[in-house]
Amino acid sequence: MIKEYKRIDLFGKMLFEKALILPPFRAPNPMHNEACFLHVREGRYKSFSENEFLQMHTRQSVLMKCGNYVGQMVSDNRTGQYQAVAVHFHPEVLRKIYGNDLPKFLVNQKKNTPRYNMALIEASIPVDKYVEDVLFYFDNPHLVNEELLCLKTKEIILLLMQTQNATHILQILENLFTERTVDFKTTIAAHIFSEISINELAQLTNLSLSSFKRRFKEIYQLPPQQYILGQRLAKAKDLLQVSDNSIQDIAFATGFKTIHHFSFKFKQRFGTSPSNYRLNFLGK
Structure with missing residues (x-):
């Protein structure tokens, strides 16, 4: 059951998403022309792609490129809740954000797609701080504007490229909107x-x-x-x-x-x- 759900849009597309859920809860998550960064604040998240399975625990995150997914939310043993924050990436929105200064991974999308659709991001203080900032704007929507949302989008991409799993992250970013054909x-x-x-x-x-x-x-x-x-x-x-x-x-x-x-x-x-x-x- 969904206990609380909020979203913040940018240029007509969902950018930030916040959910508080009382599991058991499963849902399909098809992303055919978008990608997503998901951070688990409470509980666990199990993500199934066409040929992968990845599980995130509290404070861990996942970067998912476009593709087909099924998600399962698992409650925290102490609170009985699942809570997560997501950042969504759309190609047209990123082009507006960056203008003529597009990052290399968006300019030169790779033709040979990687073996994986998902990359695990381990718990870190910078990501925790970023998520806390996003939650602040959910609680104070009057402070939100386009310029701020553009800056926060650039910030999470920079953070992702500096994580411990940066090599794997970069492979995903270089194929962010290239769907993979799986037999x-x-x-x-x-x-x-x-x-x-x-x-x-x-x-x-x-x-x-x-x-x-x-x-x-x-x-x-x-x-x-x-x-x-x-x-x-x-x-x-x-x-x-x-x-x-x-x-x-x-x-x-x-x-x-x-x-x-x-x-x-x-x-x-x-x-x-x-x-x-x-x-x-x-x-x-």
């Missing part, structure tokens, strides 16, 4: 053991649900639910043989949301519970 099978393989739904997989592949199901069956000869369940159970079976991890950890590692659901499906497929299967295998 269908690559997306499926990347997320087959993720806590992600069929609807969300369809969104990540940029297909409607019906088109996604047709394409999936053409490639794998099985409906998505049936194929993915089979792969998860097979992986779990292998882990029970070679891993010392708990049954619960194995269930979560293979994409099951609850141990009860995992145990039920495992017994349905293999005729025995996960714990009995492990004991019998070790006994042999």
